[in-house]
Amino acid sequence: MRSEYKLIFERSHAGRKGYDLPKLDVPELDSLIPSDMQRTEDLKLPEIAEIDLVRHYTNLSRRNFGVDNGFYPLGSCTMKYNPKINEEMPALFSDLHPLLDGDMAQGALELMLDMDKALCEITGMDKFTLQPAAGAHGEYTGLMIIKAYHEMRQDTARNVIIVPDAAHGTNPASAVMAGFKTREIKSNPDGGVDLDALRAAVGPDVAGLMLTNPSTLGLFETNIKEIANIVHEAGGLLYYDGANLNAIMGIARPGDMGFDVVHLNLHKTFSTPHGGGGPGSGPVGVKKELIPYLPYPVVMSHHNGPAVLDYDRPLSIGKVKNFFGNFGVIVKAYAYILSLGGKGLREASENAVLNANYVFHHLKGIYGVPHDRICMHECVIEPGELLSLGVHTTDIAKALIDRGYHPMTIYFPLIVHEAMMIEPTESESRETLDEFIAAMRDIARVAKENPEALHEAPVNTPVGRPDEVMAARKPIVKYED
Amino acid sequence: MTPNDRYYTKDHEWILVEGNRAKIGISDHAQDALGDIVYVELPDMDATYDAGESFAVVESVKAVSQIYTAVGGRVVEINEALNDQPELINSDCYNQFIAVFEFENLNTNELLTAEQYEAFVSEG
Numbered sequence: 001m002r003s004e005y006k007l008i009f010e011r012s013h014a015g016r017k018g019y020d021l022p023k024l025d026v027p028e029l030d031s032l033i034p035s036d037m038q039r040t041e042d043l044k045l046p047e048i049a050e051i052d053l054v055r056h057y058t059n060l061s062r063r064n065f066g067v068d069n070g071f072y073p074l075g076s077c078t079m080k081y082n083p084k085i086n087e088e089m090p091a092l093f094s095d096l097h098p099l100l101d102g103d104m105a106q107g108a109l110e111l112m113l114d115m116d117k118a119l120c121e122i123t124g125m126d127k128f129t130l131q132p133a134a135g136a137h138g139e140y141t142g143l144m145i146i147k148a149y150h151e152m153r154q155d156t157a158r159n160v161i162i163v164p165d166a167a168h169g170t171n172p173a174s175a176v177m178a179g180f181k182t183r184e185i186k187s188n189p190d191g192g193v194d195l196d197a198l199r200a201a202v203g204p205d206v207a208g209l210m211l212t213n214p215s216t217l218g219l220f221e222t223n224i225k226e227i228a229n230i231v232h233e234a235g236g237l238l239y240y241d242g243a244n245l246n247a248i249m250g251i252a253r254p255g256d257m258g259f260d261v262v263h264l265n266l267h268k269t270f271s272t273p274h275g276g277g278g279p280g281s282g283p284v285g286v287k288k289e290l291i292p293y294l295p296y297p298v299v300m301s302h303h304n305g306p307a308v309l310d311y312d313r314p315l316s317i318g319k320v321k322n323f324f325g326n327f328g329v330i331v332k333a334y335a336y337i338l339s340l341g342g343k344g345l346r347e348a349s350e351n352a353v354l355n356a357n358y359v360f361h362h363l364k365g366i367y368g369v370p371h372d373r374i375c376m377h378e379c380v381i382e383p384g385e386l387l388s389l390g391v392h393t394t395d396i397a398k399a400l401i402d403r404g405y406h407p408m409t410i411y412f413p414l415i416v417h418e419a420m421m422i423e424p425t426e427s428e429s430r431e432t433l434d435e436f437i438a439a440m441r442d443i444a445r446v447a448k449e450n451p452e453a454l455h456e457a458p459v460n461t462p463v464g465r466p467d468e469v470m471a472a473r474k475p476i477v478k479y480e481d
Numbered sequence: 482m483t484p485n486d487r488y489y490t491k492d493h494e495w496i497l498v499e500g501n502r503a504k505i506g507i508s509d510h511a512q513d514a515l516g517d518i519v520y521v522e523l524p525d526m527d528a529t530y531d532a533g534e535s536f537a538v539v540e541s542v543k544a545v546s547q548i549y550t551a552v553g554g555r556v557v558e559i560n561e562a563l564n565d566q567p568e569l570i571n572s573d574c575y576n577q578f579i580a581v582f583e584f585e586n587l588n589t590n591e592l593l594t595a596e597q598y599e600a601f602v603s604e605g
Contacts, residue, residue: 411543411544469568473567
């Protein structure tokens with residue numbers, strides 16, 4: 001069995017190859033490349049027959065686990081099903097060259113305009129850029145817009161972004177990338193923003209606050225209006241991390257809550273593939289007064305005339321991606337929005353919230369719960385009494401793999417000790433959820449009867465527990481024989 | 482267990498004051514909660530920080546944590562051994578400082594004694 005897991009290099013045999021080129025019938029031109037820049041030894045590439053190559057990668061691909069294989073409740077990631085029809089749609093545009101003049105690509109521009117309008121309607125914002133390539137890139141773009149806004153007003157002392165301790169790790173990282181300092185504020189016992197801590201943190205040096213609502217604990221921030229007031233009165237702007245938009249489509253809008261800038265993850269909320277199936281797309285929407293700072297070109301239509309690409313944007317932060325972003329992903333997400341429609345999107349959010357609460361309700365008596373209240377589209381549990389038996393979150397996650405599930409998000413949010421964050425999404429049937437709940441029950445039963453067994457998990461995978469510490473401290477990133 | 486020769490913070494750092502210098506590291510509770518530490522981002526020498534600012538980052542297999550200084554001042558020494566052996570914090574957290582700050586003023590009002598810190602940790 002072991003031989004099945006050889007590396008491609010270990011399968012290499014000198015002289016074996018999967019191609020057959022005719023003999024070179026023209027003189028070799030070594031003189032084109034200066035001799036000191038010429039390679040003196042052959043490239044070390046695996047030498048392998050076509051059939052062995054195909055088998056190698058086919059066998060590896062069969063060990064993948066994706067949302068097409070099974071339940072994938074990775075919290076904060078919205079691993080919803082990717083409808084296959086959406087995958088077909090970008091092909092409609094495959095003959096289009098990105099350097100074509102706008103008037104020869106009206107279909108594509110109209111789609112971008114329409115997508116902009118749809119995202120504005122869903123979020124309550126006034127204009128979107130579709131350029132950013134993914135979530136963190138959207139955060140960076142949004143923060144650069146906030147920076148440009150303050151600088152344009154000569155309000156240059158604002159160099160701090162406030163980030164709650166429950167935030168996604170990308171938030172403080174993006175703020176630092178954009179040249180800000182971060183100021184962390186603690187959550188209150190309910191997992192929301194501590195208003196007093198926020199009041200103490202705002203001031204003339206604060207450029208803005210980054211917030212996810214619902215929060216990373218899967219809880220709706222009910223004080224959002226008050227939070228927006230505190231930040232705005234202090235002269236800061238409010239940034240919405242759209243990671244959790246899947247809970248509120250058609251129900252509540254960040255624009256109405258007081259947010260000035262939002263980024264969305266089309267690859268989460270709008271069903272385009274992510275992880276290995278990417279790329280992503282992270283459109284950024286802004287309120288009216290921030291439109292001048294959006295990356296150029298901006299797709300516009302004057303008086304319902306033809307769509308045009310506007311490059312004349314003197315206040316723009318510049319381009320953040322070549323051409324128009326990951327256009328194919330935008331097409332897929334557009335297809336998703338059109339096929340669901342306004343009502344359908346609302347229903348998706350309602351079912352996402354219902355599914356999360358269903359799972360939460362059934363796991364409550366078995367596992368610990370840090371916040372026992374109605375959750376949104378994801379819920380957070382803890383090992384609870386299993387901890388005293390020596391069973392940790394890692395053990396539970398590994399045991400899920402043996403039972404055919406992708407584990408939930410673990411050890412995040414950081415503010416919950418041994419957190420397990422479960423996001424079922426709206427795609428799943430009640431039967432699937434019941435089977436998952438039964439698996440979680442079974443793991444708790446094994447934990448009580450034979451906790452040692454869980455420390456061995458997973459036993460059904462080619463690799464059990466890789467040494468994460470060594471992998472992080474001393475990674476081997478290239479093949480050496 | 483918790484050495485009583487130094488101060489502690491509610492963010493689980495320890496501060497050992499020697500003259501106008503303060504050694505800062507993380508507590509046993511912090512290293513235990515983080516799990517195996519795989520990387521420590523040390524501050525630059527001579528960098529200055531206000532009290533309450535983050536000056537280092539500790540990354541474990543579970544989480545990434547900011548480390549705050551309760552003392553404003555200038556970095557005069559960093560524990561370079563942690564670059565190659567971040568796990569030293571796991572094995573000997575009270576002898577492995579992260580950085581040493583030189584300060585002008587020290588405000589100990591917000592700081593905890595070993596006894597107070599133990600009580601704070603056991604409250605959970």
